[in-house]
Amino acid sequence: MRKRLSAMAGLAGGLGLSSQAFAQEIRNPAAEWEHLWHEVITDITIIGVIMAIAAVIMLVKYRATSPDQVGTAKKLTTVQSISFALIPASIFMADDFYLAANGWTVWNAYRRVPENAMEVKVTAYQWYFEFEFPDGTVTDGSEGDDGKAQVLNVPVGQPVVFRMTSEDVIHSFGLPYYRVKEDVMPGRITYIWINPVKEQSEGILQCAEFCGTNHSQMSNPIHAVPRAEFDAWLAKIAAEG
């Protein structure tokens, strides 16, 4: 049974259908982003290389040998003209729709938040982010006494959804490690979610929408740590707060 299901899933994926039937499965948007990136880069590299080679060949081959020489290309007939518009247009469109379908599939991974996600409320200010965890613990990401930006931790193995708003101007909550960002605005609530599947200590949170003087300082490290470590970290902040 399981074998058959996975075969069906493969078939659905192969046909480019979105896997709505398997919504319970927790996806990894960052990994899917990377996969799509390689696909798109391959696609545009092939087009680019073919066109570049054609240009170079023609630029070299059709050099004039005397100043009075003129081009010898014939004018297109009506049928040729229309074909040279319709056929390339169809090829471009086919590629566009193929990319759009794949982009849409990954988009669904980004926008459908898993049910078991931990919700962190984010409020942005000029120039720091403030975080509120489900247990009510609040911490702001501004610099501590040591002059270092506070490290933000998330637990490995649990999806985290950030629900975000701003108290002043537009900021953007950017997590390049998790290949995602979304603007944070006054009067609106936006969200992103991440799936920290493995431990890491190189993640960066950065403001990605121009917000004034200290825009390029509005940043915190964001680490994924084991559950126990995360709980201890949260308890420590709660005690300090």
Next chain:
Amino acid sequence: MSTPTTTAGHAATPAWKEWILTTDHKRIGILYLVGSMAAFGVAGLMALIIRAEQMQLGMQIVSSGDQYNSFLYFHGAAMILAFLIPGLTGFAANYFLPLMIGARDVAFPRINAFSVWLFYFAIILALLSFVVPDAPDIMWTGYPPYSITTSANTSMYVFTVHMLGFSSILGAVNFLVTVIYMRAPGMGWNQLNMFVWTTIAAFVLQLVFIPVLAAAVTLLLFDKYLGTHFYDPSAGGDVLLYQNLFWFYSHPAVYVIFLPAVGILFDIIATMSKNRVFNYKAAVYVGIWGTVAISGIVWIHHLYISGMPDWIRLGHMVTTLLISVPVGILTLSMWGTLYKGAITYNTAMMYAASCLYLILLGGLTGIPLAIPSMTLHLSETSYVHAHFHFIMALFSAFALFGGIYYWFPKMTGRYADGGLATLSFWLNFIGVNVTFWPLFIIGKEGMPRRYWDYAMFKDVKVMGYSFEDFHMIATIGAFTIALGMLLQTINFIYSAFAGKPAPTNPWNSKSLEWTHTVSPPGPGNFGDTDVVVDENWSPYEYNKG
């Protein structure tokens, strides 16, 4: 350029007064060229400061983050609004469009003169931002609420946009009337130069979309100085309204720049390959007008990370990807124009050939950015920064420089080609690659735009190198371009007065500006007889003996 030919008949008036009071489209074109090149120089200097600051971690060149931000503001606003748009639709369209269609001037010469002086007032106002203590720091996009709550002077930005917008609308009306009513007798729509078609398209876009930008920035002015709340959500306004209005104009504005650049490119390539434009009708009606038609329904791709509803983000993904159809048709026509040509190489053709590379690189790197799920990461990184520099800034600027070399003998009676031209071309071409390739690479790893420092990335390595190393390379590239541009400017000024004299039609072109006028053309352009063309005439008809 005050040669006896152009001053004939006006001998009693001093030269400076003749230039200030001129209504001649060619002189107005030159005024646009001088103004836009001046803006290019100052905005280019800002770019050097920006690159020098980013070269190393920490603050070395600028004195504060605010100062860096105001330089960034000036660089973006001036390059787009005061260099690219006036350079292409001001200079090139003014000087050459009437010549190409066989007209003696534009339809409304005095309005044309008013347009160019509005443009100069706008540049002066923009330059004043360097002497006021509260220089605008809102980027060329001017997003509220920041542009409203900042202590900097947003009104200078708004009034600059007003003046340039007014100037462009007047220009648009003027040139559309000129093309519709003042073509040489016998000249049908399918006999127009590609540059004429692309310019009409650009002016149609200006006419339709500029009022939207003017409204958007005017509301910004009201919000900041009169206490209204159009963009203030706490009082019932909408924080995203501005971004929607702004990009509803500013995406089409990309084509206001891109299309005339494509037109110049077609004219250079067809002339230098002595060849017809491949699939002319498809290029015009599908390529140019398809781009115009689609330009007004793709602006959300600038708002992919702005929390817009999912359905509109996905809808605009499809429309944005479909831009590849008209632009692809234009690209195929360019390639096809080379096919079985007889190509002569000179500086103009070298710039044109480099544009073929720039349109591929810049255009194709836009495809990931058309897909919202890709853009969730790539938006606001230096990947975007490199992409739009290649496709909009560099492609269009290189086409414009190619156009200047191409038309230099027409404007001055002298060639601008030579060793200095070739050297500066290679410095520019190598420079842009060295500058912007590293930004693609670190952009994909998250290097943000509009940062004067990136200390948070100091431990991140890409291919074994730090972000700082990539910025170092980019900065070396920027200074290479600066050297190239400096040499090129010296070459233009030297060649205008002491360059090698050129015959009237040095490239053996079939286009009217070369076949029917002296160089430079005098008042009234065509001497005593009006230009008349027959139905078989075409500016690209070389293969007819």
